[in-house]
Every structure is written in structure tokens, then in C-alpha cells.
Amino acid sequence: MAEALTGEAILAATEEVLRRYGPAKATVVDVAKALGVSHGSVYRHFPTKAALRxxxxxxxxxxxxxxxxxxxxxxxxxxxxxxxxxxxxxxxxxxxxxxxxxxxxxxxxxxxxxxxxxxxxxxxxxxxxxxxxxxxxxxxxxxxxxxxxxxxxxxxxxxxxxxxxxxxxxxxxxxxxxxxxxxxxxxxxxxxxxxxxxxxxx
Amino acid sequence: MAEALTGEAILAATEEVLRRYGPAKATVVDVAKALGVSHGSVYRHFPTKAALRxxxxxxxxxxxxxxxxxxxxxxxxxxxxxxxxxxxxxxxxxxxxxxxxxxxxxxxxxxxxxxxxxxxxxxxxxxxxxxxxxxxxxxxxxxxxxxxxxxxxxxxxxxxxxxxxxxxxxxxxxxxxxxxxxxxxxxxxxxxxxxxxxxxxx
DNA sequence: GGACTGACAGATATTGAAATCTGTCAGCTG
DNA sequence: CAGCTGACAGATTTCAATATCTGTCAGTCC
The missing domain is CATH 1.10.357.10 (Tetracycline Repressor, domain 2)
Known part of the structure; x- marks a missing residue:
């Protein structure tokens, strides 16, 4: 649904999640949740959590x-x-x-x-x-x-x-x-x- | 027994304990054990663990x-x-x-x-x-x-x-x-x- | 058939009960 | 009686069971 999931959208959501929860608590699952997708989809755009950060x-x-x-x-x-x-x-x-x-x-x-x-x-x-x-x-x-x-x-x-x-x-x-x-x-x-x-x- | 417990002896023992166990693990009990006294005695010479360190x-x-x-x-x-x-x-x-x-x-x-x-x-x-x-x-x-x-x-x-x-x-x-x-x-x-x-x- | 899902294995983080530590002090000991 | 002991209360740390997370992938859905 909605628009296609882009790398840019993921980056923006990640930054927001990092702002909200801090670096220790922010998870890939949180990012996916913020975007309304499964966390597997995030891994389609960034190979690892480290690469995303x-x-x-x-x-x-x-x-x-x-x-x-x-x-x-x-x-x-x-x-x-x-x-x-x-x-x-x-x-x-x-x-x-x-x-x-x-x-x-x-x-x-x-x-x-x-x-x-x-x-x-x-x-x-x-x-x-x-x-x-x-x-x-x-x-x-x-x-x-x-x-x-x-x-x-x-x-x-x-x-x-x-x-x-x-x-x-x-x-x-x-x-x-x-x-x-x-x-x-x-x-x-x-x-x-x-x-x-x-x-x-x- | 032995000689009286001096501040200097406690400092030397504390330094040794810190060397051996590191700052996270070194306890006042360890220092007392190294000196062969009870940890209460150490508090007779230094008011707190922080002061000793x-x-x-x-x-x-x-x-x-x-x-x-x-x-x-x-x-x-x-x-x-x-x-x-x-x-x-x-x-x-x-x-x-x-x-x-x-x-x-x-x-x-x-x-x-x-x-x-x-x-x-x-x-x-x-x-x-x-x-x-x-x-x-x-x-x-x-x-x-x-x-x-x-x-x-x-x-x-x-x-x-x-x-x-x-x-x-x-x-x-x-x-x-x-x-x-x-x-x-x-x-x-x-x-x-x-x-x-x-x-x-x- | 390309993008997404969700279940999975192994790794990492959280939790709370048990153990240890800090600092105090009444009493022992020489 | 000066110096030390050891038991104690409250605070902190440890540890192991439990929960969550990361990264993968076979399968689903436009």
C-alpha cells in the first residue's frame, strides 16, 4: 500500500527512532514499526543494522x-x-x-x-x-x-x-x-x- | 598481631588490589583480606571507599x-x-x-x-x-x-x-x-x- | 516476478532473586 | 581504653532464566 519503501524514507524513520529512543534502545523492529512494514523489508535496503546507522x-x-x-x-x-x-x-x-x-x-x-x-x-x-x-x-x-x-x-x-x-x-x-x-x-x-x-x- | 595497621600499608595494599582486580572489581573487603584484617579496620583510617581510592x-x-x-x-x-x-x-x-x-x-x-x-x-x-x-x-x-x-x-x-x-x-x-x-x-x-x-x- | 511478509535460529538484552559489598557500631581483647 | 572484630541494614552487583532482537529465507501477494 501507499508509496514504495525507499532508502530515504527508511533513513528518516531511523533518525526519528534514534531521536526518540536513543542509540541503545533503537531497534530495526522499531524502524519497521514506524514505517508500517515488517523488519525484513528494511533488510532489503540495508544489509545490516550497522550499515543503516x-x-x-x-x-x-x-x-x-x-x-x-x-x-x-x-x-x-x-x-x-x-x-x-x-x-x-x-x-x-x-x-x-x-x-x-x-x-x-x-x-x-x-x-x-x-x-x-x-x-x-x-x-x-x-x-x-x-x-x-x-x-x-x-x-x-x-x-x-x-x-x-x-x-x-x-x-x-x-x-x-x-x-x-x-x-x-x-x-x-x-x-x-x-x-x-x-x-x-x-x-x-x-x-x-x-x-x-x-x-x-x- | 604483627605491626600496627598504618594508612600507608592500606594504600599499598589498595594499589596492589587495584592492579590485580581492576577498578570495577576491587572491594574494601579485598583490601582487608590482603592485609589480614577485617574490613571494619580499613574504615578506621579512611572514611569511605571513595576517599581511599x-x-x-x-x-x-x-x-x-x-x-x-x-x-x-x-x-x-x-x-x-x-x-x-x-x-x-x-x-x-x-x-x-x-x-x-x-x-x-x-x-x-x-x-x-x-x-x-x-x-x-x-x-x-x-x-x-x-x-x-x-x-x-x-x-x-x-x-x-x-x-x-x-x-x-x-x-x-x-x-x-x-x-x-x-x-x-x-x-x-x-x-x-x-x-x-x-x-x-x-x-x-x-x-x-x-x-x-x-x-x-x- | 519483484517487493514484501512472517517464522525461524542464534545472538543479545532484560529481569528479578540471590549473593556480595559498603558503612556502622556495640562489644571484645590485649 | 585504643584498636580491632564481626554481625547487621541498606545499597549494589551477579547470574541465570526469559524475552527480545538480528539477519535469513521460503513462501505470499499484487
Whole structure:
């Protein structure tokens, strides 16, 4: 009856079930029930429960990637762009964590379930940082001889403000000040950074 | 019989029991059994199980603090000192995690049980970073107008290499390279950092 | 005959009764 | 009488029986 069962409809229903019951309680049977079909039908579109969850997660992360794209070159200088981009990512994650802690926890679990998904997410975002740095190097605002490595270093140095393991600290009233201090330190480093391998020399 | 039951003997026995059974299984009864006394006697020296665990944890952290003190001013420049200090902390945690994963996990649980203990540990180590930076500012090697804030920023930027939540990444073969990149970026930032509040200007 | 169902086997999760643990304290012991 | 014991109440954990879930597939229904 009704329309044909599509992968998209299953994804939407899965997201809704995850919102309602959380990652521990959401079952394939629940999803099928929400769609008014038997759970066998769901397995016609997704080979396993893990694949279904992964597809939902990827869809959610892609929305973030698209949103972050739009902040890539909003400012006048590369430093402004980098700061704005990091601030935007931080604000988004922090708001999500504060306003919808259960949903945030749900996606935290989903992301950690797969080995591919975090790689995908990280690779994408570090790539965006690399593009900002690359633009800064071209205008001689930044100095580095290995853009990819430096982008990874910027990502690593700001882990505290995007890695979910640190989410509990995002409620701290001083967190924005700590963010500013770290980003200032990193931006100052980008202006004069010469990483070759080990000994940094002035 | 034997010698009087001392707090120190109880701490040593507790540490042994934690090593043997892990934080989830170690009970006060086990500690008492290891000492050949009734568990009521243990409560004569420590008011609760939590206090006992906290005392063991503090003893363990103090050993780290003392060890790190000895790396504070080993090198020629402040940059060398900072790099060596961060490297030493990273090596110590990484080795502990790789060689004795169960013991590492045990102390990770113990530290996370208290709110005071992490504060104590963090405060101590950030204080040591502040001393290194302060020495660097005096020799004009580093530039900053707020040593404490900058020390916190250095700590935050290197979270990945000492926060236990990132321990699983310490096995990655590229981790030392990532460490070098982040430390180089941070050291470069310290040389030219002017944090006032937001806009870093060269 | 392509999409869906529902019954099934093995794996996983839930439940509640029994066992153990924490923290207290009156009393023993040297 | 200072320090330890061991029995106790309430809280927590364990364990095994029970229920539910995952993934498959032969069969049903447009």
C-alpha cells in the first residue's frame, strides 16, 4: 500500500527512532514499526543494522560539511577566515551539546561505532583547514612548507573544542576565553611557523 | 598481631588490589583480606571507599609531578625546555598506556571519579608550563602579556597528547610526527604571540 | 516476478532473586 | 581504653532464566 519503501524514507524513520529512543534502545523492529512494514523489508535496503546507522550518521555529517564550506572564505584575511571557521565549528558543536544533549550523545555513539566514519569526517574538515592555510600561504600571511601537515596540527591543537570527549568542558564559563587563547597561539604560530622536522629555529 | 595497621600499608595494599582486580572489581573487603584484617579496620583510617581510592590516586599523581619537575629546566632555551617537558609527559603516558593498558585504564577511571583530583593534577602541570614560559619571557625568547593564560593555552593545544580520552590514538605510527607538528606550531606561536583578547596582529 | 511478509535460529538484552559489598557500631581483647 | 572484630541494614552487583532482537529465507501477494 501507499508509496514504495525507499532508502530515504527508511533513513528518516531511523533518525526519528534514534531521536526518540536513543542509540541503545533503537531497534530495526522499531524502524519497521514506524514505517508500517515488517523488519525484513528494511533488510532489503540495508544489509545490516550497522550499515543503516552508518548511513544516517553520514547524512548528518554531510550537513555539517556543507555548512562549514560556507564559512571557508567569509573574512578579509586568512587569519580571520581560520578563526571564524574554527569558531563556527565550535559554536555549532557546543550549541548542539547544550541544547540537545541526548541527540548529541546519540550521534557521538553513532560516530564512534564505525572506523570509516570518523576518518571521513576528519579528513573532510582537515581538508577545509588546509584550504584556508593554503590561501594564507599564497598571500604570504602564513608560512609553512607542508600545508597538509600544518592543517592536521591546527586540527590537533584545537581538539578540545571539537572532540566530543571534551564536551563536558564546553559548559565552563571560561571556555570561550580558552578558545580565543588557543586560536591566537595557533594563528601566531602559522605566521612564523617553520616545521621542517624537529628543532624550530627563529 | 604483627605491626600496627598504618594508612600507608592500606594504600599499598589498595594499589596492589587495584592492579590485580581492576577498578570495577576491587572491594574494601579485598583490601582487608590482603592485609589480614577485617574490613571494619580499613574504615578506621579512611572514611569511605571513595576517599581511599582518591588517596591512592593522589599518591600516584604526585609521583608524576615530582618526575616532571626534574625535566623543567634541562635544556638550553625555553623552547627546548618546553619541548622536552611536553615530550617527557607524552612518552610517560604513552608508555604507560602501551605497556600496562589495564593499569592505565585503572588510573584513568580513578582520576575521573573525583572532581578535585583532575583539578589538582591539571593545576600542577599547567603551573609547571607557566614556569617554563615565564623563564622564556624573561630572556625575551617568548612574548606574552598573560603567562597563566598562555600556559593554559599550551596545555589545551596539546590535550591530544596527554588527555586519556585520546589514548587510543597514541598507538598510531604517525603520532610522534603529529606531536612534533603541534609543538612546533605552539612554540612558533609563543615567540610572536600577542593575545590581548581577540585579533592577533604581527 | 519483484517487493514484501512472517517464522525461524542464534545472538543479545532484560529481569528479578540471590549473593556480595559498603558503612556502622556495640562489644571484645590485649 | 585504643584498636580491632564481626554481625547487621541498606545499597549494589551477579547470574541465570526469559524475552527480545538480528539477519535469513521460503513462501505470499499484487
Amino acid at each position: 552508518e548511513a544516517v550518521t553520514r547524512r548528518w555529517l554531510d550537513a555539517i560539511h556543507v555548512e562549514m564550506e560556507s564559512v571557508l572564505d567569509a573574512g578579509a584575511s586568512a587569519a580571520d577566515n581560520l578563526r571564524a571557521w574554527l569558531q563556527h565549528l565550535f559554536d555549532r558543536k557546543r550549541l548542539s551539546h547544550v541544547d540537545e544533549p541526548e541527540l548529541f550523545a546519540t550521534f557521538k555513539v553513532l560516530v564512534s561505532e564505525s572506523r570509516i566514519i570518523p576518518e571521513y569526517h576528519l579528513g573532510h574538515l582537515v581538508g577545509q583547514i588546509a584550504r584556508i592555510i593554503s590561501a594564507g600561504v599564497e598571500t604570504r600571511e602564513f608560512v609553512t612548507d607542508d600545508i597538509q601537515r600544518t592543517a592536521q596540527a591546527v586540527w590537533d591543537a584545537t581538539q578540545m573544542f571539537h572532540h566530543p570527549a571534551h564536551a563536558q568542558e564546553w559548559g565552563n564559563p571560561h571556555i570561550q576565553d580558552e578558545f580565543d587563547a588557543v586560536v591566537s597561539l595557533v594563528v601566531a604560530g602559522l605566521r612564523y611557523n617553520r616545521i621542517p622536522s624537529a628543532t624550530g629555529d627563529a | 582518591e588517596a591512592v590516586t593522589r599518591r600516584w599523581l604526585d609521583a608524576i609531578h615530582v618526575e616532571m619537575e626534574s625535566v623543567l629546566d634541562a635544556g638550553a632555551s625555553a623552547a627546548d625546555n618546553l619541548r622536552a617537558w611536553l615530550q617527557h609527559l607524552f612518552d610517560r603516558k604513552r608508555l604507560s598506556h602501551v605497556d600496562e593498558p589495564e593499569l592505565f585504564a585503572t588510573f584513568k577511571v580513578l582520576v575521573s571519579e573525583s572532581r578535585i583530583i583532575p583539578e589538582y593534577h591539571l593545576g600542577h602541570l599547567v603551573g609547571q608550563i607557566a614556569r617554563i614560559i615565564s623563564a622564556g619571557v624573561e630572556t625575551r625568547e617568548f612574548v606574552t602579556d598573560d603567562i597563566q593564560r598562555t600556559a593554559q593555552a599550551v596545555w589545551d593545544a596539546t590535550q591530544m597528547f596527554h588527555h586519556p580520552a585520546h589514548a587510543q590514538e597514541w598507538g598510531n605510527p604517525h603520532i610522534q610526527d603529529e606531536f612534533d607538528a603541534v609543538v612546533s606550531l605552539v612554540v612558533a606561536g609563543l615567540r610572536y604571540n600577542r593575545i590581548p583578547s581577540a585579533t592577533g596582529d604581527a
